[in-house]
Each structure stands twice: as structure tokens, then as C-alpha cells.
Amino acid sequence: MLSPALLFTIILIIVVFLISLVVAMYSTYGERKVAAFMQDRLGPNRAGPFGILQPMADGVKMFMKEEIIPQDSNKWLFILGPSIAMLTACMASAVIPWGKGLTIDGQFYSLQITDVNIGILYIFGVVSIGVYGIMIGGWASNNKYSLLGALRASSQMISYEIAMGLSIIALVMMTGTLSVREITEQQAGGHWNALYQPLGFLIFLICAFAETNRTPFDLPECETELVGGYHTEYSSMKLGFYLFAEYINMFISSAVISTLYFGGYNMPFIERFVSDPNLVSIIGTLFFFGKIFFFIFFFMWIRWTIPRFRYDQLMNLGWKVLLPLSILNIFLTGIVMWLMGKVN
Amino acid sequence: MxxxxxxxxxxxxxxxxxxxxxxxxxxxxxxxxxxxxxxxxxxxxxxxxxxxxxxxxxxxxxxxxxxxxxxxxxxxxxxxxxxxxxxxxxxxxxxxxxxxxxxxxxxxxxxxxxxxxxxxxxxxxLIKNLGKVLYTDFMLPFELSSILLLAAMVGSVMIGKKEIK
Structure with missing residues (x-):
């Protein structure tokens, strides 16, 4: 018989996995509706009321399409590409604290799958291996457009990872911990890190857009130059997995942004109105999801507002603007901490 | 296990x-x-x-x-x-x-x-103990290796330049 703690963790893993999938599914619907709203159209409205069943219809369509593996491609790597993309997209959710925790029968269960003491580095590691899905897929397709897309993706992700890591360093200096839960706990009562680290937050946000390959950084799949980018040769559900992984990544990066910079599951003033700790925790989780949905909307908002960069502009922004700015941010954080007497 | x-x-x-x-x-x-x-x-x-x-x-x-x-x-x-x-x-x-x-x-x-x-x-x-040991007992080797990395970085930038004036 499994111990209750282990059972709770297993249930939590399954629930988090399902939630990521459902949120990603409905992000595709949300994206079309947001795009339609911004362009003064109606958007999908045929499948079910308000087109609410559209993601199901898309899924069925994807599965029913003919599956083509190009003759001269590397078969195993061709299948491995989308698999890695999906795997790494789902892995990062393990260290995100989804809520404070529930007390059942006098025992406390944390709403975080695992609280490793290097949580931020774990997220960072998962993000950094996520690029292999695109690279392997693009190379195995044996297609010049795919290869160019893969090369663009890898150089873009490496360039922006550096600025992202440096912006996190300033945050870690301030909070003094690498554990995601401790960072969240320190922001209780409205002390959101975005207020103390505005520059770091801005750099992190821009890098998050680049890491998820969203517009204005969607050069790896830029259809006007590269047909479809790294997934030109993909069809059926393997293409679906690539597109789906992008939406899961968007969900996870929204969750990471809200956790690191916007207080995570902490809801200000909630303790004054509700006394039951379980209820506080559940309301906090709902508030957390509210922030996540806002950031997912923000991702879409940007996509349908700003055109994409040219490739040299992208590299200039990464190396000549964001990197020096994030180093400056580290210096400023250090000086302010020294002036406030937090370092001896 | x-x-x-x-x-x-x-x-x-x-x-x-x-x-x-x-x-x-x-x-x-x-x-x-x-x-x-x-x-x-x-x-x-x-x-x-x-x-x-x-x-x-x-x-x-x-x-x-x-x-x-x-x-x-x-x-x-x-x-x-x-x-x-x-x-x-x-x-x-x-x-x-x-x-x-x-x-x-x-x-x-x-x-x-x-x-x-x-x-x-x-x-x-764990990172706390590692940091303490690195910045107290092994301070000198740690700093020396960082200088080595800096030298390598400067060197690669120099090689990467298109033409040296």
C-alpha cells in the first residue's frame, strides 16, 4: 500500500499534467479568439457553442491526417524531435508551487510536486535542453528550410538564455535562495519582486518570448522566408506535438513569470476575510491561475500587435542590448543591497 | 535501489x-x-x-x-x-x-x-555549503580559474573579429 504522501504526489503529478494539456488546448482556441477580436472578426464559432469544441475538432483532424516520414530522413531522429519537444515542455512544471498546500486529516500536503533546493536551475536546465527537440527535428527532416529553421532556433535560444540567466542572478542575489517555493513565500503580502526588480523582470519577459519562439521572435518558423521553418516536413500529430509544445511552453513560462516576479500563489489581504487555511490556499491557487491566464493573454496580445524582427536585429537586441543591461542590473542590485546594509 | x-x-x-x-x-x-x-x-x-x-x-x-x-x-x-x-x-x-x-x-x-x-x-x-567552501577555503584557485575563463573569452572574441587593425 502506498503511503498517503506518495499517493498525494502521484495524484498531483497527474492533475498538473492534465491541467497543462487542457490549458494548452484551450490556448489554441484562445489565440484564435484573441486574434479575431484584434482584427475585428468572429473567430471559430462552428463547433459547439461559441466554437468551444474547436480544440477537440483540431485534435481529431490532426490524428486523422496521413502521417508522412520523408524517404531520405533519419526515421528515429525524425520521431525523437517532437517527443523531446513535448517531454521538456511538460517537465518544468515539477518545481512550480501551484499553491500553499492542503491540510487533510491533520496532515499537510504541499501543492508542489517537489521542492528541490535548486529549483530555478532545474527550470533553466529543462529550458536549455528544450532546443534539442527543434534541432533534431529540423536536421532529421533532410530539408534545407528545416535545417535553417533549426539553426536559427538554436542560435536564438542560446543567445537569449544568457541574458535570461543573468536577469535571474539579480533576483537570486536579492532573495538569497534558489528554491522556487522560498522565493514565493518571500513575496507574501504584496511584496512582488517585479516592484523591486523592474529591469530584471523586463529582460526576463523578453527572453521568455524568445525562448518560447513566439512573435516577435518566431524566426525559426517564419513562413514568409522558410516555408514552415523546422517543421516543414512534419505532418499529422507529430506536427501537432510541435505546435502543442509551444503552447505548453507558453503556459509554463507564464507560470514561472508569475511565480518569480508576481508573487505566485500569494493573494494580498486574503487572510483578513477567510480564516480556513485550506480555503486560503485554494483561493491563492485560483489567483495564481488568474495571473497565468493574464500572461498567456499577454503573449497573444504581443503576437497580434508587433511584427517579427529581422535576424540581425534579433542578434543585436540579444547581445548588445539585453546582455549589457542584465549585467548593469546585477551591479545596480548589488549597490542597492550594499547601501541598504544587506551585505557586509 | x-x-x-x-x-x-x-x-x-x-x-x-x-x-x-x-x-x-x-x-x-x-x-x-x-x-x-x-x-x-x-x-x-x-x-x-x-x-x-x-x-x-x-x-x-x-x-x-x-x-x-x-x-x-x-x-x-x-x-x-x-x-x-x-x-x-x-x-x-x-x-x-x-x-x-x-x-x-x-x-x-x-x-x-x-x-x-x-x-x-x-x-x-548542497549549494549553500558549496558556496561557503568555494569562497573561503578555495578562494584563490576559484579566482584564478575565473581569470583563466576571462582570458579565454577575450581570446575567442579576438579570433572572432573579422579583421584585426
Whole structure:
């Protein structure tokens, strides 16, 4: 018989996995509706009321399409590409604290799958291996457009990872911990890190857009130059997995942004109105999801507002603007901490 | 459980390291090398060195190997374009590799006689303790290695420049 703690963790893993999938599914619907709203159209409205069943219809369509593996491609790597993309997209959710925790029968269960003491580095590691899905897929397709897309993706992700890591360093200096839960706990009562680290937050946000390959950084799949980018040769559900992984990544990066910079599951003033700790925790989780949905909307908002960069502009922004700015941010954080007497 | 994991990871590391050498396609070699790094990161976690494992994945698997893969994909190497080396060179390489192995085995035999300092301390590899040790006991080597890295960085920027005036 499994111990209750282990059972709770297993249930939590399954629930988090399902939630990521459902949120990603409905992000595709949300994206079309947001795009339609911004362009003064109606958007999908045929499948079910308000087109609410559209993601199901898309899924069925994807599965029913003919599956083509190009003759001269590397078969195993061709299948491995989308698999890695999906795997790494789902892995990062393990260290995100989804809520404070529930007390059942006098025992406390944390709403975080695992609280490793290097949580931020774990997220960072998962993000950094996520690029292999695109690279392997693009190379195995044996297609010049795919290869160019893969090369663009890898150089873009490496360039922006550096600025992202440096912006996190300033945050870690301030909070003094690498554990995601401790960072969240320190922001209780409205002390959101975005207020103390505005520059770091801005750099992190821009890098998050680049890491998820969203517009204005969607050069790896830029259809006007590269047909479809790294997934030109993909069809059926393997293409679906690539597109789906992008939406899961968007969900996870929204969750990471809200956790690191916007207080995570902490809801200000909630303790004054509700006394039951379980209820506080559940309301906090709902508030957390509210922030996540806002950031997912923000991702879409940007996509349908700003055109994409040219490739040299992208590299200039990464190396000549964001990197020096994030180093400056580290210096400023250090000086302010020294002036406030937090370092001896 | 830990012992089985150790054997599994060791098997994986040795097998994929062999495949790096054996496989004909350079892209496959790089992918097997990444697998080797993951197996070694697993070993670090077994030794309670979580920070080392995470940094190992981020730096080696996440950055250096991506650049390797990048270059190999750009060059588009395959078995047809690979120049064939002479027999003499192959024999010499085997001999040199064998000598290196003899040296390694000798070092490992010596090392087995030393006693670990804190065999039962499970907190040793945690980032807090690691940072304290690095910035107190090993301050000088740590700073020296950072100067070395800086020199390498300046050098690569210089080489990367199109023309030196």
C-alpha cells in the first residue's frame, strides 16, 4: 500500500499534467479568439457553442491526417524531435508551487510536486535542453528550410538564455535562495519582486518570448522566408506535438513569470476575510491561475500587435542590448543591497 | 535501489560513450555524447551534488553541445565526405589512447587508497555549503580559474573579429 504522501504526489503529478494539456488546448482556441477580436472578426464559432469544441475538432483532424516520414530522413531522429519537444515542455512544471498546500486529516500536503533546493536551475536546465527537440527535428527532416529553421532556433535560444540567466542572478542575489517555493513565500503580502526588480523582470519577459519562439521572435518558423521553418516536413500529430509544445511552453513560462516576479500563489489581504487555511490556499491557487491566464493573454496580445524582427536585429537586441543591461542590473542590485546594509 | 540506479547509470554512460566513438555519423556521435552527460549528471545526483548536476546539464548539455551540434549540422558532415586516414595514423592513435588508459588506471588505483573526508554527510553537495567552501577555503584557485575563463573569452572574441587593425 502506498503511503498517503506518495499517493498525494502521484495524484498531483497527474492533475498538473492534465491541467497543462487542457490549458494548452484551450490556448489554441484562445489565440484564435484573441486574434479575431484584434482584427475585428468572429473567430471559430462552428463547433459547439461559441466554437468551444474547436480544440477537440483540431485534435481529431490532426490524428486523422496521413502521417508522412520523408524517404531520405533519419526515421528515429525524425520521431525523437517532437517527443523531446513535448517531454521538456511538460517537465518544468515539477518545481512550480501551484499553491500553499492542503491540510487533510491533520496532515499537510504541499501543492508542489517537489521542492528541490535548486529549483530555478532545474527550470533553466529543462529550458536549455528544450532546443534539442527543434534541432533534431529540423536536421532529421533532410530539408534545407528545416535545417535553417533549426539553426536559427538554436542560435536564438542560446543567445537569449544568457541574458535570461543573468536577469535571474539579480533576483537570486536579492532573495538569497534558489528554491522556487522560498522565493514565493518571500513575496507574501504584496511584496512582488517585479516592484523591486523592474529591469530584471523586463529582460526576463523578453527572453521568455524568445525562448518560447513566439512573435516577435518566431524566426525559426517564419513562413514568409522558410516555408514552415523546422517543421516543414512534419505532418499529422507529430506536427501537432510541435505546435502543442509551444503552447505548453507558453503556459509554463507564464507560470514561472508569475511565480518569480508576481508573487505566485500569494493573494494580498486574503487572510483578513477567510480564516480556513485550506480555503486560503485554494483561493491563492485560483489567483495564481488568474495571473497565468493574464500572461498567456499577454503573449497573444504581443503576437497580434508587433511584427517579427529581422535576424540581425534579433542578434543585436540579444547581445548588445539585453546582455549589457542584465549585467548593469546585477551591479545596480548589488549597490542597492550594499547601501541598504544587506551585505557586509 | 541506489545500487541498481548506479549500475544502470554506469552502464548507460559507458555504452553511450562507446557509441560516441563507434557511430559513423557525427550528429549521432554528438547525440550519444549528450546522453553520456545526462548519465554522469545522474551520478552527481546520486552523490548528493545537485548543484553540480544542474550546472553540468545547463553548461554541457544545454550550451556547449548545442553549439557542437550547430557546427556539425552547418558543415553537414557525413561518411562520404570524410577523408580516409592512413593505417599508420590509426595504429599510432590506438597506441596513444592505450597509453592514456594505462595512466588513468594507474591514477585510479592510487586514488582508491585515499579516505573520503565526510562519507556520511549528505548535505555536502548542497549549494549553500558549496558556496561557503568555494569562497573561503578555495578562494584563490576559484579566482584564478575565473581569470583563466576571462582570458579565454577575450581570446575567442579576438579570433572572432573579422579583421584585426
Amino acid at each position: 541506489t545500487l541498481q540506479l548506479f549500475y544502470f547509470l554506469s552502464f548507460l554512460a559507458v555504452l553511450s560513450a562507446l557509441m560516441v566513438v563507434v557511430s559513423k555519423n557525427p550528429v549521432h556521435s554528438v547525440l550519444y555524447l549528450i546522453l553520456t552527460f545526462f548519465a554522469i549528471a545522474g551520478h552527481y545526483i546520486l552523490m548528493n551534488a545537485q548543484f553540480l548536476a544542474a550546472v553540468h546539464i545547463i553548461v554541457y548539455a544545454g550550451a556547449i553541445m548545442v553549439l557542437f551540434l550547430y557546427v556539425i549540422m552547418m558543415l553537414n558532415l557525413n561518411t562520404e565526405v570524410e577523408p580516409h586516414k592512413s593505417k599508420l595514423l590509426k595504429i599510432a592513435a590506438t597506441f596513444a589512447g592505450g597509453l592514456l588508459m594505462v595512466v588513468m588506471v594507474g591514477v585510479i588505483r592510487q586514488a582508491s587508497e585515499t579516505v573520503p573526508l565526510n562519507p556520511t554527510d549528505t548535505q555536502m553537495g
